[in-house]
Amino acid sequence: MPTHPDADDSELLMLARAGDAAAFERLVAPHRRALHAHCYRMLASPHDADDAWQETLLAAWRGLASFEGRSAFGTWLYRIATHACLRLIARRPRRITSPEHGPALQGTADLGDMVPGPVWVEPWPDGAAPGTGLHEDPADALLRRESVALAFVAALQHLPGTQRAALLLREVLGYSAAEAAGMLSTSVAALNSALQRAQKTLRDRMPAVSQATEQDRLGEAGLQQLLGDFVSAWERRDIEALVRLFTEDARFTMPPLPCWFDGRAMVSRFIAERVFTTPWRLRPLQANGQPGFACYMRPEGAGRHVLGAILLLSLREGRIQALHSFLDPALYRRFGLAPELD
The missing domain is CATH 3.10.450.50 (Nuclear Transport Factor 2; Chain: A,)
Incomplete structure (x- = not known):
């Protein structure tokens, strides 16, 4: 989870607020890969994640004056990115896997026609994943791989947007219930209720072993x-x-x-x-x-x-x-x- 900005970040923030685009890019750069991965988990498509990430950057640049520093800069970005994803979820059909589209074929002669467009759960290159370093902690590496596994990302798509966000903010990104509730502009009780429903759905859809x-x-x-x-x-x-x-x-x-x-x-x-x-x-x-x-x-x-x-x-x-x-x-x-x- 992101930490509070240090003195250098505070200086960059001051410059960015004054219109320095290079300073803004330096502020955002440490969070770019992790935020893009978060958008991918929410949306199950690297292309949709691109759209959400670009919307996040634009909203963050335009809203710098509203960032008061009471939370980490990264937390503020995650809040913006999560709401960008929720807006996309509301506008687009959820991504599906092949078994959700129709029954398995019983012959090989006719494979049918391509179904293009924003339909399918898509893969995510490992080189784009956050935290892939030579000295990464084994437990962190295991969590990182589990958090982008195809089965996990596909299962997430069966959750309503707010449940999806609640689970990712709490269980993947490690925010507290109070922090996650604040990021979603809801109460802790509502956040916990959404998380419990999300956990049950995932238990029913995920394999026993990751x-x-x-x-x-x-x-x-x-x-x-x-x-x-x-x-x-x-x-x-x-x-x-x-x-x-x-x-x-x-x-x-x-x-x-x-x-x-x-x-x-x-x-x-x-x-x-x-x-x-x-x-x-x-x-x-x-x-x-x-x-x-x-x-x-x-x-x-x-x-x-x-x-x-x-x-x-x-x-x-x-x-x-x-x-x-x-x-x-x-x-x-x-x-x-x-x-x-x-």
């Missing part, structure tokens, strides 16, 4: 072995070796295509009949605190592999429980991925 804990239980060596086996089987198009890595209830989703496949048998059938018709090369990446890959496919007759998907994996008990494939080119640019490989 992805961060699943990875820690597997250990670094075990995780790298699993990922290495996955890449080897995928690039060899060895369906039998690949399927051995899946849980019985494995899922495969691919927004903005609404289709998805449920169960190891249907996932393996889809991969064998549709995915493995072309050669692939995988390059590792990290998103939402989860392992993933940039997936490059080589179309028939082409001399190069072109970027075809961002694939994130969800794990359970040392196996792959879900494959989340994202096909939106706008996400590829956000991850800074090369469009093709030699």
Whole structure:
């Protein structure tokens, strides 16, 4: 949680109030990544988080004169950002996952049409996450990874905006009930009531074990072995070796295509009949605190592999429980991925 500004920040604040844009940028810079992550958790889309962050910056610049220093500057920014997110939530439909759009397919011939627009829960590059340092405390690292995990962010979207904000301010950002109530312009009793309802909804929708804990239980060596086996089987198009890595209830989703496949048998059938018709090369990446890959496919007759998907994996008990494939080119640019490989 942000601390009160020091003397240097007070001087920057004075300069910013006098119209010094560079001083304002220096004031905001230490909070930028964490605030952007907060907006992402609220909205489940890095693109929507951009909109909320830009609205936050504009409101903070215009409202500097109203900041009296009775709370930390960062706390004031979080208040502005949270209300910017709440306004977006009120104007836009909530982001959903593929199983919420419709039932799983029972065949692989027709995958349907893309459903574009602000519809889907989207991934968040780990490089954009706050607190990723060499000397980060292990407990803090675990909380950071859990706080942006796909399952957690997707579950948050089932909460009304105020419940979403109450839970994030209290349980992720660590504000006291009084501080969070003040930031939401409500009473402590109302804040606690919203938090209790949010906690119950999340308990019903979250897996018993978080992805961060699943990875820690597997250990670094075990995780790298699993990922290495996955890449080897995928690039060899060895369906039998690949399927051995899946849980019985494995899922495969691919927004903005609404289709998805449920169960190891249907996932393996889809991969064998549709995915493995072309050669692939995988390059590792990290998103939402989860392992993933940039997936490059080589179309028939082409001399190069072109970027075809961002694939994130969800794990359970040392196996792959879900494959989340994202096909939106706008996400590829956000991850800074090369469009093709030699």
